[in-house]
Amino acid sequence: MSRILVTGSSGRLGRSVVAVLAERGHEVVEVDLTVPAEHADAYAADLTEPAVAADVIGGAKPDAVIHLAAIAVPFSAPEQHILRTNASLAFNVMQAAVDAGVRKIVTASSPTVFGYGSPAGWAPERLPLTEDVQPRPWNAYALSKLLAERTMEMFAAQRGEAVRLAAFRPCYVIAPEEWQGALTQQGHTVAQRLDDPALSAPALFNYVDARDVGDFLHTLIAAxxxxxxxxxxxxxxxxxxxxxxxxxxxxxxxxxAAEAAQELTGTTPAFSIAKARRLLGWSPAHDWRTELGEAPASESDRLAESLEGSGW
Ligand SMILES: NC(=O)c1ccc[n+]([C@@H]2O[C@H](COP(=O)([O-])OP(=O)(O)OC[C@H]3O[C@@H](n4cnc5c(N)ncnc54)[C@H](O)[C@@H]3O)[C@@H](O)[C@H]2O)c1
Structure with missing residues (x-):
C-alpha cells in the first residue's frame, strides 16, 4: 500500500485511475483544477503555477506521483496554449515531486507522439508500433507529450537511480460509462466508432479501457x-x-500504412503492448467484444494476440 498523488484526477482517465488504485488498497490524493467536494484527500490547484505545484505535492507527502493533468485533446485550444500548458504542467509536477523527495514518478504521454494523421502524410516504418519507433509529433499536443517524456528522462539523468521514473502512452481511453453509450473523447459512442471505421482510423483503431490503465499504473508503481x-x-x-x-x-x-499493416492479421492492434507484458507482466483485462457483449474473437485470433505478446 502506498500513498499515491494523482494529478488530473477528475478527468476521463483520472477518475478510473483513482478508483482502481483505491480498490487495490492505496491511499490516493486527488489534485485537479476542480475536485469533488465530498472527497477527503482532494485538492483544487492550478499546477501550471510552480509554487502551487510545490505546495500541494510537498504538503501531501506522497510515496508516488502519477501525472495525468493536461489539455488532453489536440487542437482543443490554440497551439501555443496547449504546448505551454502541458509542458509547464509536466515540468512543474515532476520538479515539485523530486524536490519533495517523492521516490516514484510516472507521467502520461500519448501514442500521438508517433505522428500518425499528419496532413503531410505518415507511413510507419513497421507495424505494430513499438516504443523504439522514432517519434514524429506534428502538432503542439503530440509535441507536449514528447516533452513530458523528455522531462521525465531529464529528471532521471539529474537524480540518478534514487528517483524511479517512467512515462506511459495510453491508447484512446474508454471510460467504463462509455461502454454503456456515454460519448467518448471525440464526441461519438464506441458503437459508432466500430460501425464507421473512418472514426477510429485516425487513431489507427487503438483503444484501452480506463480501468486497465489503472491496473497498469498499479503494476508499474510496484515494479x-x-x-x-x-x-x-x-x-x-x-x-x-x-x-x-x-x-x-x-x-x-x-x-x-497499407504495406506495413499486412502484418496485422486477426485482431492484432497497430500498437504493441509487448514491452509492458515483458517487463511488467501486465495484460489488459477488458476488450470491446466482452464489454459490448459481442461474439468473442476466434481461437486463431486469440492465438495471434498471445504470439504478439511473446515477441519484442
Ligand atoms: N483520453 C485519451 O484517450 C488519452 C490518450 C492518450 C493520452 N492521454 C493523456 O492522459 C491524460 C489524462 O487524459 P484524460 O482523457 O483523462 O483528459 P481529461 O481532459 O479528461 O482530464 C485531464 C484533467 O487535467 C486537469 N487539468 C488541466 N489543466 C490543469 C491544471 N492547470 N492544473 C490542474 N489540473 C489540470 C483537467 O481539469 C482534467 O480534469 C492526459 O495527460 C492526456 O494527454 C489521454
Whole structure:
C-alpha cells in the first residue's frame, strides 16, 4: 500500500485511475483544477503555477506521483496554449515531486507522439508500433507529450537511480460509462466508432479501457524499483477497435500504412503492448467484444494476440 498523488484526477482517465488504485488498497490524493467536494484527500490547484505545484505535492507527502493533468485533446485550444500548458504542467509536477523527495514518478504521454494523421502524410516504418519507433509529433499536443517524456528522462539523468521514473502512452481511453453509450473523447459512442471505421482510423483503431490503465499504473508503481529507470510504455487493449482485421481496413482508411499493416492479421492492434507484458507482466483485462457483449474473437485470433505478446 502506498500513498499515491494523482494529478488530473477528475478527468476521463483520472477518475478510473483513482478508483482502481483505491480498490487495490492505496491511499490516493486527488489534485485537479476542480475536485469533488465530498472527497477527503482532494485538492483544487492550478499546477501550471510552480509554487502551487510545490505546495500541494510537498504538503501531501506522497510515496508516488502519477501525472495525468493536461489539455488532453489536440487542437482543443490554440497551439501555443496547449504546448505551454502541458509542458509547464509536466515540468512543474515532476520538479515539485523530486524536490519533495517523492521516490516514484510516472507521467502520461500519448501514442500521438508517433505522428500518425499528419496532413503531410505518415507511413510507419513497421507495424505494430513499438516504443523504439522514432517519434514524429506534428502538432503542439503530440509535441507536449514528447516533452513530458523528455522531462521525465531529464529528471532521471539529474537524480540518478534514487528517483524511479517512467512515462506511459495510453491508447484512446474508454471510460467504463462509455461502454454503456456515454460519448467518448471525440464526441461519438464506441458503437459508432466500430460501425464507421473512418472514426477510429485516425487513431489507427487503438483503444484501452480506463480501468486497465489503472491496473497498469498499479503494476508499474510496484515494479519501478525492479525495472530499468526512465522507461516509456505503450498501454493499449490486446486487440484493435475494429470488426475486421487491420490488414483489410488500413489499405482503405490509412493507405500510406497499407504495406506495413499486412502484418496485422486477426485482431492484432497497430500498437504493441509487448514491452509492458515483458517487463511488467501486465495484460489488459477488458476488450470491446466482452464489454459490448459481442461474439468473442476466434481461437486463431486469440492465438495471434498471445504470439504478439511473446515477441519484442
Ligand atoms: N483520453 C485519451 O484517450 C488519452 C490518450 C492518450 C493520452 N492521454 C493523456 O492522459 C491524460 C489524462 O487524459 P484524460 O482523457 O483523462 O483528459 P481529461 O481532459 O479528461 O482530464 C485531464 C484533467 O487535467 C486537469 N487539468 C488541466 N489543466 C490543469 C491544471 N492547470 N492544473 C490542474 N489540473 C489540470 C483537467 O481539469 C482534467 O480534469 C492526459 O495527460 C492526456 O494527454 C489521454
Amino acid at each position: 519501478l524499483d525492479d525495472i530499468p529507470n526512465a522507461q516509456t510504455f505503450i498501454v493499449g487493449a490486446a486487440d484493435a477497435l475494429a470488426r475486421r482485421p487491420l490488414a483489410e481496413l488500413m489499405p482503405q482508411y490509412v493507405p500510406a
